[in-house]
Amino acid sequence: MVVIGRDGGDRATTRLGHYRARDGSCGAAVDLDVDRPHVGLVVGKRGSGKTYTLGVLAEGLLDAEGVAPVVADPMGAFTPLDTADVSATVVDPSVRADALDPRQWCTVLGLDPEQGAGALVWRAASECATLDEMRSWVTDADAAASTGRAAANHLALAASWDVFDPAGIETGTLCSDGLTVLDLSGLASRPAGAVLAAVATALYDARLADRTSRLPWLLVDEAHAFTDGVAQRPLRRLVTRGRQPGVSCVLATQRPSAVPSTAVSQTDLLVAHRLTSTADIDALQAAQPTYLDGDFATRLPEATGDALVVDDGTEFVHHVTVRERRTPHGGETPRASDLGGDRGSKARVNGESETREWTGN
């Protein structure tokens, strides 16, 4: 058995899959190190198996000791875990208003902190712990009426997102031994970014302040959705400095060219599924060390679930078929044919193709 992510030792690992031989047959088992913190990047075009691979990793972390796995799930692909026979909790995400710092409040509301409404929101966020308090503070502030109105309108918008709550998700919940799934699927990009920013910060701070002995793993699906909003800085801090206090971060994206090159270059585990866009292949190649040579594009896999895994720790490249999941995968793209039996559907009868017309009866 080969362990990706470390050079020797017999500490905690999880099964990633098997080597893929040139003829497509299954080779030796391949495990991933889950003992030490890592920065991972899972890339691939649509339907190539990224979310599935993230699910395989989440299953492995559920079995590992001493870790606290959290998944940011913008597509609801992990919500079926709620009813699976595993220790996973799907949470409707809510965070405390003071989990965002004043700068993040201005970013998430699209305000310039140096001027007018932005400066007022900055001060409100510095003074208050809850969104209600911020709104009252702005109402009572000694500011020009138009500035006060603009700030109040922006905070009313934030309140309408319904993600800020004084009883927001606790660090203790995030750092439990079970899998915490943040179901971001009903949220627009700004509130989803606010939740992810708060969670990424909470995990980092919890380790820095010794508030948890577990090592958190933050898995972010559809990570390109978060690379230019309020979550950008907290995620960048995790990928650049998270390993030191013991926080792992794994980003999955179909658009590696949209992920900042610092994130790609900090990756110590790159899992590359099928990719066809030249921009995406170039982005990976530009940020990866020399052992990712000019053949990179030709070495990428073709089949769903197959991956080229680049291990920066050992400087090895592995051709892997990711194992099948034990828990349900919710990332399947719906097909019109799933609506079998509905109007206009075609059925094959005695070898003939018959169109059932919708008659309204």
Ligand SMILES: Nc1ncnc2c1ncn2[C@@H]1O[C@H](COP(=O)(O)OP(=O)(O)OP(=O)(O)O)[C@@H](O)[C@H]1O
């Ligand atoms: N390792 C695997 N073993 C078996 N089936 C797999 C594997 N990986 C992916 N699949 C199948 O391929 C489908 C697509 O995978 P997945 O949802 O992970 O794609 P994706 O790359 O995340 O797509 P998108 O970008 O649209 O989110 C899955 O629903 C599953 O049926």
